[in-house]
Amino acid sequence: MEQEKPTITPKMIVLHWTAIPTFEKSYDFFYDSRLNPKRKDIEDESALNVSAHYMVKRNGEIYQLLPDTLFARHVIGLNHAAIGIENVGTKNNRLTDAQLQANVHLIQELTERHNIEYLIGHYEYTLFEEHPLWKEKDDGYRTKKIDPGKEFMEKVRNQVADLNLKGPPERIR
Template sequence: MLADLPPLPPILPSPLPYELLLEERPRSQIDLVVIHCTELPDLAAARATGEQVLYESGTGNSGHYYIDRDGSVHQYVQVERIAHHVRGYNPRAIGIELVNVGRYPDWLAAGSQAMHEPYTEAQIVALLSLLRLLREEIPTLAYIAGHEELDTTRVAASDNAAVQVHRKLDPGPLFPWQLVMQSTPLQRLRPL
């Protein structure tokens, strides 16, 4: 299917204000793509969240690429910088965020654990084209995983401390893993 994909539209550079404060890495260190969903209403909210400074280093949490519902691709962090997007895997990973409401606004409420918004065809086509480009530019890229597979932490629900919920559920049950895996040579990373 990758051969049938349209060319990737221009990637829109949108560097975060603190991008140059993020630790540098060689491209040869990168072997993993992690798929996320923003769990926010729109790209503007995702941008505002990414700009929040959360660490003493003057940086915050963000993926490298954001794919909006219309298929536009925005790059917030260069791949040579280590973005904070998945616990324990950041030094080796590229984070790709798909704009999607997920469980917003009650992410950790026991009654809000379903994810209902499907990903758009434009998002998935752009994602597949971006994966193809990244494979061409980064020969060491070999694996792909969902955020939920790498961060399986459970926490007390925000509305009922007796109930445990997953801290992360993205990209969630509506993400088309079968199509993505048929369309890329990347292998699923299954943590031990």
């Protein structure tokens, strides 16, 4: 189905880390609408840059980069239904307690505004491949992700357990 405007109906929240150590460099990376030449792993799919709806600084400050209902390119196969939250950090520069609390607060706010059903870490996105929300048509278009880390996701999920958000579906084997 084609649509006139690049809008989404949010059903999930996907947490990420930027893989860039500072807010300024992360913001600059996302600011350009054209894909950064360093992203050779996804350049064949689109020249549209990766993006997200929110970015959380290491001190917990939250910045909204896009409206919640505008399409953002942050998670293969699920962009049409997902709000993306980028946390400034890397594999070696783990996310902070301030970011944890900011994510919890933001998730609580977003679930009040939208009919959010799912909360996942970016590393869990491929578990949706057989799910009705999955919309990726290119069977070869996948990237391996580890963000924002299992430990961070466990902490977030524990703090928002009262929202009864679903995680990724179990893979049927």
